[in-house]
Amino acid sequence: MGHPRAFTTLGRVTSPVPARDLRVSDDERHHVVSLLEKATGRGLIDLDEFTTRVDTALAARTRGELNAVLVDLPGLVHPEGRVHPTAPAHRASTRPATAGGTGPVLTAELGSVTRRGSWEVPPHLRIQVALGSAELDFTETEIPHPVVEIDLGVTAGSVELRLPENARLQRDEVHAVLGSVEEKRRGGDGSGPLFVVRGQVRAGSLEIKGPRKRLFGRRG
Numbered sequence: 001m002g003h004p005r006a007f008t009t010l011g012r013v014t015s016p017v018p019a020r021d022l023r024v025s026d027d028e029r030h031h032v033v034s035l036l037e038k039a040t041g042r043g044l045i046d047l048d049e050f051t052t053r054v055d056t057a058l059a060a061r062t063r064g065e066l067n068a069v070l071v072d073l074p075g076l077v078h079p080e081g082r083v084h085p086t087a088p089a090h091r092a093s094t095r096p097a098t099a100g101g102t103g104p105v106l107t108a109e110l111g112s113v114t115r116r117g118s119w120e121v122p123p124h125l126r127i128q129v130a131l132g133s134a135e136l137d138f139t140e141t142e143i144p145h146p147v148v149e150i151d152l153g154v155t156a157g158s159v160e161l162r163l164p165e166n167a168r169l170q171r172d173e174v175h176a177v178l179g180s181v182e183e184k185r186r187g188g189d190g191s192g193p194l195f196v197v198r199g200q201v202r203a204g205s206l207e208i209k210g211p212r213k214r215l216f217g218r219r220g
Helices: 026-041 047-061 063-067
Strands: 105-109 112-115 124-129 133-137 147-155 158-162 168-177 180-184 194-200 205-208
Touching: 026 047, 026 063, 047 124, 047 147, 047 194, 105 112, 124 133, 124 158, 147 168, 147 180, 147 205, 158 194, 168 180, 168 205, 194 205
Parallel strands: 105 124, 112 133, 124 147, 133 158, 147 194, 158 205, 168 194, 180 205
Antiparallel strands: none
16 A cells, blocks of 8 residues: 655745735725715715715725725724825715706705605706705606606615606616615506606615505505
């Protein structure tokens, strides 16, 4: 019976990857967005800079790139991603993108905006949300237009749309980056207006619902 062969692995021995060069996960990007929310709440950065840094955080590939948006914010740093205190590497200032248009703008920045009951629905509506929420209920108002276009720009916020039971919906052009888009409604007969929803949801949420359920003859 012979002796077992000894196997050796040939090749170059590489040094460990520095922490700043490690790849980041979606959970880590979410964590940094939450730190930027805190910085905005403390008045360290304004909303323009908040949205710019969120864009950079969502596009970051390494911990060094991710932590670059935090280096000038005292007490806020992502673990194992410390970088040298140079100027933060973020893009030129941009607000949340929308698809454009000439319709009225509903803005919720560090706050909320609500439309319920009877209200004037324009054929083209733009919704801008940053660290806030928007709730629009179309179920109890008259909609004189066959098509209602809604352009979204959401950064670390939430939008809830309630559509009439017989409404049709087109949302193929809604893009979510570390965000969520949910449709929670029953399809009606399609005899109502067409809602065309498009835009971007960054680290936020969009919920599209039907009419509220009726409890004891009243809507709940």
